[in-house]
Amino acid sequence: xxxxxxxxxxxxxxxxxxxxxxxxxxxxxxxxxxxxxxxxxxxxxxxxxxxxxxxxxxxxxxxxxxxxxxxxxxxxxxxxxxxxxxxxxxxxxxxxxxxxxxxxxxxxxxxxxxxxxxxxxxxxxxxxxxxxxxxxxxxxxxxxxxxxxxxxxxxxxxxxxxxxxxxxxxxxxxxxxxxxxxxxxxxxxxxxxxxxxxxxxxxxxxxxxxxxxxxxxxxxxxxxxxxxxxxxxxxxxxxxxxxxxxxxxxxxxxxxxxxxxxxxxxxxxxxxxxxxxxxxxxxxxxxxxxxxxxxxxxx
Numbered sequence: 001x002x003x004x005x006x007x008x009x010x011x012x013x014x015x016x017x018x019x020x021x022x023x024x025x026x027x028x029x030x031x032x033x034x035x036x037x038x039x040x041x042x043x044x045x046x047x048x049x050x051x052x053x054x055x056x057x058x059x060x061x062x063x064x065x066x067x068x069x070x071x072x073x074x075x076x077x078x079x080x081x082x083x084x085x086x087x088x089x090x091x092x093x094x095x096x097x098x099x100x101x102x103x104x105x106x107x108x109x110x111x112x113x114x115x116x117x118x119x120x121x122x123x124x125x126x127x128x129x130x131x132x133x134x135x136x137x138x139x140x141x142x143x144x145x146x147x148x149x150x151x152x153x154x155x156x157x158x159x160x161x162x163x164x165x166x167x168x169x170x171x172x173x174x175x176x177x178x179x180x181x182x183x184x185x186x187x188x189x190x191x192x193x194x195x196x197x198x199x200x201x202x203x204x205x206x207x208x209x210x211x212x213x214x215x216x217x218x219x220x221x222x223x224x225x226x227x228x229x230x231x232x233x234x235x236x237x238x239x240x241x242x243x244x245x246x247x248x249x250x251x252x253x254x255x256x257x258x259x260x261x262x263x264x265x266x267x268x269x270x271x272x273x274x275x276x277x278x279x280x281x282x283x284x285x286x287x288x289x290x291x292x293x294x295x296x297x298x299x
Contacts, residue, residue, distance in 0.1 A: 001022065001024070001262055002020065002021070002022040002162070003020070003021055003022075003262070003263065003265050004018075004019070004020045005018075005019050005228065005248075005265050005268075005269065006018045006019070007226065007227055007228050007229055009032065009224070009226045009229050009231075009246045010034075010224055011224050013034045014034060014035070015032050015033070015034045015051070015246070016032065016033055016034075017030075017031075017032045017226075017228075017229035017246035017247075017248075018030060018031050018032065018033065018053065019228070019229070019248040019251070021252075021263065023058070023252070023256045023260065023262075024256055026057055026058045026059040026060070026255065026256055027055070027056070027057065027058075028055075028056040028058060028251070028252070028253060029053060029054070029055050029056070030053065030054055030245075030247055030248050030251060031051060031052055031053025031054060031066075031245070032051045032052075032053075032245060032246050033049050033050065033051040033053075033068060034049075034050040034051055035047050035048070035049055035050075036048040036050060040072075042077065043074060043075050043076050043077050043078065043079070044072060044073065044074050044075075044076065045072070045073045045076060046070050046071065046072045046073070046086070047070065047071045047072075048070050049068035049069070049070065049071070051067075051068065052065055052066055052067045052068065052236070052238075053065070053066050053068075054066075054245075056253055058253060058254065058255045058256060059255050059256070061095070061255075062093055062095050062096060063093065063094070063095065064091055064092065064093045065091070065092050065093075065094075065236070065237050065238065066089065066090070066091050067089050067090045067091075067238065068089060069085050069086060069087050069088060069089045069102075069104045070085070070086050070087040070104075071083065071084075071085060071086075072084045072085070072086050072106065082107075084104075084106045084107065084116070084117070085104045085106075085117070085137065086104050086105075086106045087103075087104060088101060088102060088103045088104065089101075089102045089104070090102070090238055092237045092238055094237045096125075097125055097126050098123065098124070098125050098130075099123070099124050100121055100122065100123045100124070100133075101121055101122050101124075102119055102120075102121035102133070103119060103120050103121060104118075104119050104137070105118040105119060105120070116136075117136045117137055117138045117139075118134075118135070118136050118137075119133070119134070119135065119136070119137050119141070120132070120133065120134045121133040121134070123143075129146060130145065130146055131143055131144060131145045131146060131148075132144050133153060135153075137156075138156065139155070139156060139157050140152060140154070140155045140156075140157070141153045141154050141155075166178070167266060169182055173269060173270065173274065174274075175274060176269075180206060181206070183202045184199055184202040184203055184206070187199045187202065225274075226246065227272055227273075227274050228248060228249050228250075228268060228269075228272060229246040229247060229248055229249065230246065230247060230249060231244040231245070231246050231247075232244065232245055232246070232247045233245075250263060250268070
């Protein structure tokens with residue numbers, strides 16, 4: 001079973017902390033991201049994802065640090081709007097000495113359909129190049145060792161997409177995104193005819209309610225209280241600087257043990273108090289130890 005949870009852990013800048021686990025398959029993932037939006041041309045907007053994530057392979061006791069590429073939206077005014085991934089991402093494993101630099105290519109203005117969703121990259125061990133990768137991130141990616149033949153590294157077209165389980169909005173907490181944005185999202189889904197004035201009104205109501213929170217008061221703002229994540233000093237293996245990384249409160253980096261109970265993220269989300277406002281606070285008694293296992297909706 002795979003589980004995912006995220007939490008906004010800072011308002012200025014707007015940082016989101018992420019946690020994912022599939023411990024039976026020896027994968028634990030945590031990280032944080034801060035999106036910077038910019039216009040790079042009259043018809044293009046881009047979202048720069050600042051931050052990174054740790055991927056832990058618990059059975060190998062290996063930790064990989066990964067940065068994020070940039071997401072582009074082209075043809076905002078004229079033409080067919082399209083989304084693309086661009087720039088680059090880096091992957092580093094301090095324990096093994098392996099690293100990878102991946103470039104994401106974008107379709108040029110004229111022709112170049114083969115560049116859509118294309119990527120190329122180099123894998124190194126220390127300073128030595130050991131392999132190259134190329135392909136398309138939405139289909140097939142090949143790997144070519146320095147002294148070897150090209151083979152398929154991954155083919156996502158044959159990878160099954162597992163169903164996702166999300167708690168119904170009525171049972172979600174007051175600060176969960178789907179519940180907060182329900183009215184605006186419902187109006188946006190009335191395509192092809194959208195009442196944009198109504199969308200803007202709902203957005204303004206939500207933003208004004210947020211401004212009333214104590215942590216948003218300009219004269220004497222209170223600290224932003226996190227719920228499931230806490231800042232921890234982390235040495236970035238790419239920049240070699242120590243920086244705060246928000247880590248999941250119940251992070252378990254140990255190898256998976258047979259019949260280990262699943263962590264109940266749903267129970268955590270509904271039980272731990274949210275101190276951003278009295279209306280969002282859960283029961284006063286917060287768990288001092290790990291939550292009970294299992295529970296519907298934890299996938």
